[in-house]
Amino acid sequence: MSDCCSAPGLLPFENALARMLEQITPITETIELPIKDALNYVLADKVLSPLNVPPHDNSAMDGYAFSLASLAKSKTLTLVGRSMAGSPYQGDCQPGECIRIMTGAKMPDCCDSVEMQENCQVDGEQITFLKDKQLGSHVRKAGEDIQINQQVLEKGHRISAVDIGVLASLGVATVTVYRKLKVALIATGDELKLPGQALSEGDIYESNSFVLSAMLEKLHVDVIDFGIIKDDLAAITDVFVSADKQADAVISSGGVSVGDADYTKTVLDELGEIGFWKIAMKPGKPFAFGKLANSVFFGLPGNPVSALVTFHQLALVALTKMQNAKPLTRTSLQVKCVSDLRKSPGRMDFQRGILSVNEQGETVVASTGSQGSGILSSLAQANCFIVLASEQGHVSAGETVSVQLFDHYLH
Ligand SMILES: Nc1nc2c(c(=O)[nH]1)N[C@H]1C(S)=C(S)[C@@H](COP(=O)(O)OP(=O)(O)OC[C@H]3O[C@@H](n4cnc5c(N)ncnc54)[C@H](O)[C@@H]3O)O[C@H]1N2
Numbered sequence: 421m422s423d424c425c426s427a428p429g430l431l432p433f434e435n436a437l438a439r440m441l442e443q444i445t446p447i448t449e450t451i452e453l454p455i456k457d458a459l460n461y462v463l464a465d466k467v468l469s470p471l472n473v474p475p476h477d478n479s480a481m482d483g484y485a486f487s488l489a490s491l492a493k494s495k496t497l498t499l500v501g502r503s504m505a506g507s508p509y510q511g512d513c514q515p516g517e518c519i520r521i522m523t524g525a526k527m528p529d530c531c532d533s534v535e536m537q538e539n540c541q542v543d544g545e546q547i548t549f550l551k552d553k554q555l556g557s558h559v560r561k562a563g564e565d566i567q568i569n570q571q572v573l574e575k576g577h578r579i580s581a582v583d584i585g586v587l588a589s590l591g592v593a594t595v596t597v598y599r600k601l602k603v604a605l606i607a608t609g610d611e612l613k614l615p616g617q618a619l620s621e622g623d624i625y626e627s628n629s630f631v632l633s634a635m636l637e638k639l640h641v642d643v644i645d646f647g648i649i650k651d652d653l654a655a656i657t658d659v660f661v662s663a664d665k666q667a668d669a670v671i672s673s674g675g676v677s678v679g680d681a682d683y684t685k686t687v688l689d690e691l692g693e694i695g696f697w698k699i700a701m702k703p704g705k706p707f708a709f710g711k712l713a714n715s716v717f718f719g720l721p722g723n724p725v726s727a728l729v730t731f732h733q734l735a736l737v738a739l740t741k742m743q744n745a746k747p748l749t750r751t752s753l754q755v756k757c758v759s760d761l762r763k764s765p766g767r768m769d770f771q772r773g774i775l776s777v778n779e780q781g782e783t784v785v786a787s788t789g790s791q792g793s794g795i796l797s798s799l800a801q802a803n804c805f806i807v808l809a810s811e812q813g814h815v816s817a818g819e820t821v822s823v824q825l826f827d828h829y830l831h
């Protein structure tokens with residue numbers, strides 16, 4: 421399939437993303453977890469507040485609580501009691517009386533305002549208020565933060581550290597969340613060695629599974645690492661079968677192109693079905709999406725930048741849907757490009773850029789330089805993608821381009 425602007429035989433990026441998402445079924449299994457164990461899980465149900473926060477009117481200052489009507493008659497009131505956080509004043513008070521109160525302590529029913537002690541003159545039980553006050557001064561009203569039955573978190577929300585604090589403040593002890601996904605990682609290639617091993621002639625160090633594993637950890641899935649598999653049809657078939665039995669999604673890198681040792685697509689065809697293969701994007705043309713017997717499959721290209729970009733732009737989006745989480749939001753801006761960019765029409769480019777504010781206060785983007793699919797350092801230096809549409813040709817410095825800011829998966 422091709423559109424007006426994508427090279428023949430290549431699926432436009434947006435179509436690939438849409439087709440892939442159509443085929444992703446979100447998981448349904450839920451578990452109940454204590455809130456302290458729920459960080460980064462996805463909520464399977466909305467959370468409504470069981471109470472008002474704060475639960476009662478309370479003082480925002482250490483000082484004196486009074487009724488404003490009393491102060492209209494005299495600036496000096498008589499102290500008749502104390503309200504402490506956790507030990508509220510239980511009695512009543514009459515016109516002309518006030519109550520000693522501490523920050524966070526419940527407001528006595530007979531008072532409507534508070535003055536901080538720095539603005540009061542104390543003479544035994546006689547408290548003189550030195551400044552004019554307004555009704556409700558320094559009073560935090562019940563429910564001013566959250567009201568009872570108000571929705572606090574929505575279904576599909578990924579629970580953050582702050583959310584756990586909010587849940588605790590509401591007295592919520594457990595939450596219902598979707599279970600973690602299990603994702604299998606496979607690196608294919610005869611040339612690959614693990615860091616720490618000696619390299620023979622023609623070898624390189626395996627890096628894809630390391631970076632993918634780290635990004636998957638940020639996505640909060642359980643990674644099943646199948647390590648490095650040789651470019652061998654039988655070995656790749658065996659590992660795909662085994663991974664499919666254990667995982668919800670299988671991700672491989674390498675061997676997805678058209679070389680003599682590129683078996684990924686053949687095995688996927690044999691064991692499952694190919695949704696599509698080859699996208700009009702750069703880097704990342706030979707990306708395969710499909711289904712195995714039990715799991716979905718993402719075949720990433722071997723080149724490190726291609727593997728990362730396709731994982732970030734496609735697989736991560738699909739896995740987020742599979743987790744039942746709200747779709748990822750990514751921030752795009754139109755900014756001036758200060759570098760010349762090389763680009764051939766036919767594929768959508770995700771070039772690596774550095775966004776900054778220049779001396780004139782203008783937000784501009786510069787290229788990281790060489791954009792080869794093997795130059796992983798170009799991604800490490802970058803803080804955004806310069807996204808160039810399929811039909812776009814070279815860009816001259818000074819032109820406006822679209823940039824997508826890196827999210828926390830890439831930092
Ligand atoms: N005749 C053609 N050749 C190629 C095409 C094409 O359309 N026709 N596409 C090119 C593009 S674009 C890409 S991207 C690569 C993708 O190839 P593969 O997915 O088959 O990847 P490999 O050949 O296995 O490896 C490519 C490159 O990446 C290195 N690599 C592989 N795995 C890892 C890893 N886990 N960690 C670090 N580096 C890895 C590998 O050593 C190669 O250098 O195909 C082009 N060719």
Ligand code: MOO
Nearest residue numbers: 703704705726793
């Ligand atoms: O897609 Mo390849 O990633 O252009 O090098």
